Amino acid sequence: MPETKRLQLLPGTLEMLILQTLIFGPRHGHGIATTIQRTSDKALLVDHGSLYPALQRLERAGLMDSEWGISENNRRARFYKLTRAGRKKLTAETNKWEKLVRAVTGVLTTPQEEEG
Amino acid sequence: MRWFGRPDREYAEEIEEHIAIETHENISRGMTPEDAHSAARRTFGDPLAVREQLGVLRPLHWLGTLAEDIRYAFRSMRRTWLLTGMILVTLTAGIGLNTGVFTLLNALLLRAQVDKDPARFFSVYHQIWAPGGRLAASNTSYADYLAFQQGTQNLGDLAASFFQPRLMLDSEDKAVLVSCNFFQVYGPDRPVLGRLFLAQECATPGAAPVVILSEKVWATQFSSDPGIIGRTITLSQRALTVVGVAASPPGNGEGVIWIPASMDSTLDGKLLQNSTYLTLSGRLKRGHSRSEVESALRVIARQQDQLRPGQRSTLEVTDGAPIHRPGTDAAIGVLLAMGLPSLALLIACVNVSTLLLARGASRQREMAVRISLGAGKSRLVRMLLTESLALTSCAAALSLWLAYYFPAAVTRVVGDDSGPHDLSPDWKVFGYLAGIAFSAGCVAGLAPALESLKVNLSQSLKGLQTATDGAGSHRVRGFLVACQVALSLVLLAAAGIFVHSEYKRWSAGPDFETRRVLAVTVFLRTSKPETAGASFRELEDRLRAGHGVEAASFCGEAFIETLSGQQTDQVATPGARQMASRTEVSPEFFRVLGIPILQGRTFTAEEDRSGTPPVAIVTERFAKLFWPGEDALGKRFSGPRPLHGEPQEFLEVVGVARDSAAGLADDAQSQYFVPRRNANIAGTILLRFAGDEQALQRAVTRTVTASRHRMIGRPETLHTLMRQALVLPRLIVLWDSWRWFSPWLESMEWRPSPQVSARGS
Numbered sequence: 001m002p003e004t005k006r007l008q009l010l011p012g013t014l015e016m017l018i019l020q021t022l023i024f025g026p027r028h029g030h031g032i033a034t035t036i037q038r039t040s041d042k043a044l045l046v047d048h049g050s051l052y053p054a055l056q057r058l059e060r061a062g063l064m065d066s067e068w069g070i071s072e073n074n075r076r077a078r079f080y081k082l083t084r085a086g087r088k089k090l091t092a093e094t095n096k097w098e099k100l101v102r103a104v105t106g107v108l109t110t111p112q113e114e115e116g
Numbered sequence: 117m118r119w120f121g122r123p124d125r126e127y128a129e130e131i132e133e134h135i136a137i138e139t140h141e142n143i144s145r146g147m148t149p150e151d152a153h154s155a156a157r158r159t160f161g162d163p164l165a166v167r168e169q170l171g172v173l174r175p176l177h178w179l180g181t182l183a184e185d186i187r188y189a190f191r192s193m194r195r196t197w198l199l200t201g202m203i204l205v206t207l208t209a210g211i212g213l214n215t216g217v218f219t220l221l222n223a224l225l226l227r228a229q230v231d232k233d234p235a236r237f238f239s240v241y242h243q244i245w246a247p248g249g250r251l252a253a254s255n256t257s258y259a260d261y262l263a264f265q266q267g268t269q270n271l272g273d274l275a276a277s278f279f280q281p282r283l284m285l286d287s288e289d290k291a292v293l294v295s296c297n298f299f300q301v302y303g304p305d306r307p308v309l310g311r312l313f314l315a316q317e318c319a320t321p322g323a324a325p326v327v328i329l330s331e332k333v334w335a336t337q338f339s340s341d342p343g344i345i346g347r348t349i350t351l352s353q354r355a356l357t358v359v360g361v362a363a364s365p366p367g368n369g370e371g372v373i374w375i376p377a378s379m380d381s382t383l384d385g386k387l388l389q390n391s392t393y394l395t396l397s398g399r400l401k402r403g404h405s406r407s408e409v410e411s412a413l414r415v416i417a418r419q420q421d422q423l424r425p426g427q428r429s430t431l432e433v434t435d436g437a438p439i440h441r442p443g444t445d446a447a448i449g450v451l452l453a454m455g456l457p458s459l460a461l462l463i464a465c466v467n468v469s470t471l472l473l474a475r476g477a478s479r480q481r482e483m484a485v486r487i488s489l490g491a492g493k494s495r496l497v498r499m500l501l502t503e504s505l506a507l508t509s510c511a512a513a514l515s516l517w518l519a520y521y522f523p524a525a526v527t528r529v530v531g532d533d534s535g536p537h538d539l540s541p542d543w544k545v546f547g548y549l550a551g552i553a554f555s556a557g558c559v560a561g562l563a564p565a566l567e568s569l570k571v572n573l574s575q576s577l578k579g580l581q582t583a584t585d586g587a588g589s590h591r592v593r594g595f596l597v598a599c600q601v602a603l604s605l606v607l608l609a610a611a612g613i614f615v616h617s618e619y620k621r622w623s624a625g626p627d628f629e630t631r632r633v634l635a636v637t638v639f640l641r642t643s644k645p646e647t648a649g650a651s652f653r654e655l656e657d658r659l660r661a662g663h664g665v666e667a668a669s670f671c672g673e674a675f676i677e678t679l680s681g682q683q684t685d686q687v688a689t690p691g692a693r694q695m696a697s698r699t700e701v702s703p704e705f706f707r708v709l710g711i712p713i714l715q716g717r718t719f720t721a722e723e724d725r726s727g728t729p730p731v732a733i734v735t736e737r738f739a740k741l742f743w744p745g746e747d748a749l750g751k752r753f754s755g756p757r758p759l760h761g762e763p764q765e766f767l768e769v770v771g772v773a774r775d776s777a778a779g780l781a782d783d784a785q786s787q788y789f790v791p792r793r794n795a796n797i798a799g800t801i802l803l804r805f806a807g808d809e810q811a812l813q814r815a816v817t818r819t820v821t822a823s824r825h826r827m828i829g830r831p832e833t834l835h836t837l838m839r840q841a842l843v844l845p846r847l848i849v850l851w852d853s854w855r856w857f858s859p860w861l862e863s864m865e866w867r868p869s870p871q872v873s874a875r876g877s
Contacts, residue, residue, distance in 0.1 A: 028133075028134075028137075029130065029134050030133075030134045030137040030138060034141075047161065048134065048138075048159055048160040048161065049160055049161030049162065049163075049165070049166045052127070052130070052131065052166055052169075052170055053166070053169050053170060056122075056170055071133070071137060073137060073140050075133055075136055075137060075140075076129075076133060077130070077133045077134075077137070078126075078130045078133075
């Protein structure tokens, strides 16, 4: 997909996406960014730089843990994994998101009522 | 969680690995290693900015950067030592002056003057109001004191004292009548020699002819004789045994002699049982508070009020700091007294700002480099502010020296016998110092810090932008210069007002005779107040016959207090009210002082003897306020509301006297004079004399002593008394000195309350 067609993430959604990518197991920062891009069919643009402050916020909130490990390329990398609180938060956030999408979609797809 | 979060190097490593993985993937997509690395860096963005962002998010990260900033601040201070020196001198002068004045105010106004544990000390302010809301007394009677003491035994010790500045005929020292628990309340706990008073010594009036000397009296009058205990001294024709020597109390340079209150002969005769003259203070027992004492005392005061119909008491318990004395404007005074030093500090800050601005211009390249390396502007402002705060901290440390020595220097200049007043700084001073140093650092550093960040990166890096570039910096410099000029003008105007008012104050002087008038204050030893008038007249006649005496007159003691602008009563006509001071005088009073009667006449001999019909002589100012443009003679006004159901007094004006500005008050007081009441047992006899002052003083002393009446203090000329009225009470002296710092106090008519400087009862 061309760069210009990529979508900017809505504020606050990056944290939810990060938690989602960790649901199948620990990943390092680069892995998280590429997973989001890949699973969104490259529609979502993740600014690699802004990923790390989000990771730090989630870690400080106790939603993930991190530790050093070895990457698939045999390089040292820091791996992040979900905590129990993170899983709960993800479920709650996903539900909220789905409700929001349904509501917005409902409004957008309903034929306009006639006035009067 | 780690207190500081993950260290920066961990983030750096993680980011490097992130870029390395991206590079590796780019290579596997077919890029050359160089292109792959560049593309990876582009995708990531600025690693330094990210690290900075991560650092800011770390808890307590600022502590780490603060330490770095402080180290850097001291390094740059060392590099520009000449500029640093100039800034330090400027700031030390500003901060030091402020702290010095505050230390002085703190020592005199913000804490109780006691020898031990001020936390448990309390002062009682008892005011008695007559019907109609007139303040009848600001002290406590002995009968009330005994009731208060008994009622608050469980809460704390309540002590009473009565400072008689110069009670003793044969001693220049201050005698203080005290309750026997006085030392438990004020400290010191232990005597220097001998013992303190015993509780039973105050149980029966007149039973314990004992006395305790202050160290100063012991040293000056008895050459610190170790065998003083048990010796008998004679005070006011009474033999008293010295039982102890105690440390001089704080704030009293003079010698003090303590006598049990039960030894006052007038108490013995029950004359003073209901006179209000005692000052009460106390010490809380553990676990009790001042508010408990206050409520208990209020209940007792209400009970005491019921014994005297028409009387109403108000009562307040404070921590003893003069600023908390009810009814004083001391808080406004403190603010005003701090006004000029604060202005001076502001000027110092603006000066420092200008200097820092000049230095900022030479550091534009450094700032450009820092910004281009990714340093955030807020981070740079913090760094620059830390530099100016480091400067003010050094100045504050130097100011501490001033805080210790300034108050002592001021008291030395103002009065040479300031005594062991505890002027040392305490936590309040340190808190204040830290506060103003921080504010000064921010005020002086903020504008230059913000200004030095306005750099044109490319030009600065190439060294093309110079210090004089930019309209912004011109504006800031112009603003600072305008500030300096404005503040200096305010200071100059204040100094001008001060010089003018001081000149007026000291050049005017009293416009009546003071140098050739001797005043002798007499307390009659009589148990029959009805004969007091006759006794005074007899004494006046004897004194009038003295060598060199031209005229003699009686004057109620209020006149002396009028001189310093205290003692006022509310008087009224049917249409108006005003405050005026009342003085009881004999007919010759105006001749003795050389105050002309402009209209009407002085009192007649009959009015002097009988006090009837009720007449008054008013001053011009009084007449002008009540009857503007009219003839005051024959007009009537009502005097202050009387105490204890006495009839209301209506006075007819028989004379108008010229205003007598004493030079102590700013303006002539609104005054009125009435014939003396014959029941007065205390009063001042004024003697107009020609010839040798000292010979007359001796003769007067002899005459009064022979008459068996008690003379309070020595006979002095009005001139001396008025000077002492300024110099004697330490607080007046020092409060006066604060007028140096704030001429506005003059216009505010801010003065110590009468309680502080009242002479005797």
